[in-house]
Amino acid sequence: MKLIPWILIVLLSIMLILSWCSRHVDNFGKTIPDTLWTLVIDTIRDTIIPPPEVEHHVRVDTVLLPVSMEDPDADINSALPDSMPVIIPIMEREYRTDDYRILINGYNPELKSVELYRPTMLGTIKQRNKRWGLGLSAGYGIGSDGFSPVLAVTINYNLLQW
Numbered sequence: 001m002k003l004i005p006w007i008l009i010v011l012l013s014i015m016l017i018l019s020w021c022s023r024h025v026d027n028f029g030k031t032i033p034d035t036l037w038t039l040v041i042d043t044i045r046d047t048i049i050p051p052p053e054v055e056h057h058v059r060v061d062t063v064l065l066p067v068s069m070e071d072p073d074a075d076i077n078s079a080l081p082d083s084m085p086v087i088i089p090i091m092e093r094e095y096r097t098d099d100y101r102i103l104i105n106g107y108n109p110e111l112k113s114v115e116l117y118r119p120t121m122l123g124t125i126k127q128r129n130k131r132w133g134l135g136l137s138a139g140y141g142i143g144s145d146g147f148s149p150v151l152a153v154t155i156n157y158n159l160l161q162w
Contacts, residue, residue: 052093052095053096059089061107064086067082067083067084093105099117138151
């Protein structure tokens with residue numbers, strides 16, 4: 001019974017030496033990143049607005065525009081209106097590239113909607129395979145009273161990984 005602790009110490013020492021000796025020589029001393037980055041572009045590259053892809057008539061709007069009072073033939077006493085109603089067609093224009101889609105409409109241009117298709121930077125974290133671990137074990141073992149149930153804190157070395 002006094003030989004079992006020594007056998008365990010020798011076995012653990014042999015496992016420790018074997019794990020240290022089995023490291024790959026080419027990776028020794030090099031840092032291996034655990035995050036894989038994928039490069040994606042995050043900006044709109046077009047600075048010149050292309051012509052609209054789609055342009056269609058939405059409605060007709062009546063706008064009051066000011067009238068010029070500098071007519072030399074006009075009589076001072078005549079009553080000229082200060083504004084006149086003018087019918088203006090309202091158009092909706094769609095601008096589209098691989099990076100965005102924009103809808104604009106109105107006499108005074110109004111932004112109706114914007115869709116941006118911006119790629120983003122994605123990072124994937126790899127899990128490192130750990131050989132050593134600390135764990136809680138329950139089982140049946142040999143103790144001072146012979147075979148009995150055991151609950152113990154253990155140090156583990158994983159021989160197989162999947």
